[in-house]
Amino acid sequence: MKLPISAQQFLAEYWQQKPLYLPQAIPGFRSPITPDELAGFALDADIESRLIWQDKGIWGQADGPFIDTSFQRQDLWTLLVQQMDRWHPAIHQLRLSLSFLPNWRFDDVMVSYAVEGAGVGPHFDRYDVFLLQGLGQREWRLGPVCDENTPQLGGSGLNLIPEFEPEATFLLNPGDALYVPPGIAHWGIARSTNMTFSIGLRAPPIAALLARRTDNVLERLSSTLLLEDGVTAVLDSRPGEITAAHLANARDALANAIDALDDGRWLGEILTEQGDSVADSTAYFATPSHTGKVRLSADTRLAWREHTTASTFLLMAITSLRPRMHCLT
Numbered sequence: 001m002k003l004p005i006s007a008q009q010f011l012a013e014y015w016q017q018k019p020l021y022l023p024q025a026i027p028g029f030r031s032p033i034t035p036d037e038l039a040g041f042a043l044d045a046d047i048e049s050r051l052i053w054q055d056k057g058i059w060g061q062a063d064g065p066f067i068d069t070s071f072q073r074q075d076l077w078t079l080l081v082q083q084m085d086r087w088h089p090a091i092h093q094l095r096l097s098l099s100f101l102p103n104w105r106f107d108d109v110m111v112s113y114a115v116e117g118a119g120v121g122p123h124f125d126r127y128d129v130f131l132l133q134g135l136g137q138r139e140w141r142l143g144p145v146c147d148e149n150t151p152q153l154g155g156s157g158l159n160l161i162p163e164f165e166p167e168a169t170f171l172l173n174p175g176d177a178l179y180v181p182p183g184i185a186h187w188g189i190a191r192s193t194n195m196t197f198s199i200g201l202r203a204p205p206i207a208a209l210l211a212r213r214t215d216n217v218l219e220r221l222s223s224t225l226l227l228e229d230g231v232t233a234v235l236d237s238r239p240g241e242i243t244a245a246h247l248a249n250a251r252d253a254l255a256n257a258i259d260a261l262d263d264g265r266w267l268g269e270i271l272t273e274q275g276d277s278v279a280d281s282t283a284y285f286a287t288p289s290h291t292g293k294v295r296l297s298a299d300t301r302l303a304w305r306e307h308t309t310a311s312t313f314l315l316m317a318i319t320s321l322r323p324r325m326h327c328l329t
Contacts, residue, residue, distance in 0.1 A: 019181065051077060212267075
């Protein structure tokens with residue numbers, strides 16, 4: 001993906017801070033999938049999809065899989081299909097377009113199809129996203145920074161926020177992209193029948209990182225290792241009192257145990273996991289060629305750390321690609 005500024009400037013001034021418009025981020029880019037083909041994927045029970053519509057000012061949504069008649073609608077509707085990079089080889093290539101970011105940051109590519117005038121409403125996300133236009137035109141309105149205290153509209157099942165006065169507006173044509181950092185309110189409106197490719201970046205919750213790191217250490221920690229009083233044994237205290245020194249001593253003991261037993265695998269595990277829906281799936285590798293190389297399945301995540309003696313690879317994968325086709329018209 002082509003940036004209008006240097007990668008260093010983007011990372012220093014925009015990444016996770018403020019939006020950036022990328023005209024012709026992928027010059028000549030056109031959607032590698034038709035609306036009919038996208039609808040076909042939405043019929044598959046193994047693929048996450050949603051329909052979102054607005055009728056007379058009322059928002060609604062439904063989860064897939066869908067049937068033939070699901071797309072025969074007269075309201076303003078949008079079809080969203082998650083993780084299309086797992087199912088379509090050309091969309092999978094978009095995973096390689098963000099070379100200025102660590103590739104383990106990549107999450108998935110969601111593809112949306114919208115009729116003219118449709119959208120998913122004003123909202124904000126908690127992750128970074130590059131919105132790449134693949135077909136038609138979509139207008140993006142950007143608003144203020146939001147957080148958990150921002151009022152949300154209930155009753156529709158959607159994470160919508162009240163309409164806002166745009167601070168910036170961009171009209172995207174095929175090949176254009178818009179970077180939106182976490183927390184920035186945005187609202188996309190189709191100015192023609194169009195398709196958008198939302199390249200989402202992973203941001204693991206701190207709670208999940210802490211829990212996994214703790215679990216990783218506990219697997220190696222002996223149950224016979226007990227807290228020692230150390231210098232707190234000779235300090236004066238009142239009966240039953242836990243002093244600041246006692247608390248500091250316990251915290252030091254925990255920190256020492258974690259530092260000694262933490263091998264760092266927990267971060268690779270989280271970054272290469274695909275989610276609960278694929279917990280039982282297995283990795284797939286093509287047969288090695290005479291050069292000794294292998295080709296990873298399109299739905300495999302790979303991360304590695306360099307050690308003094310070898311490199312560690314942490315992998316997880318889901319199922320193989322299965323093309324689907326269906327007609328929207």
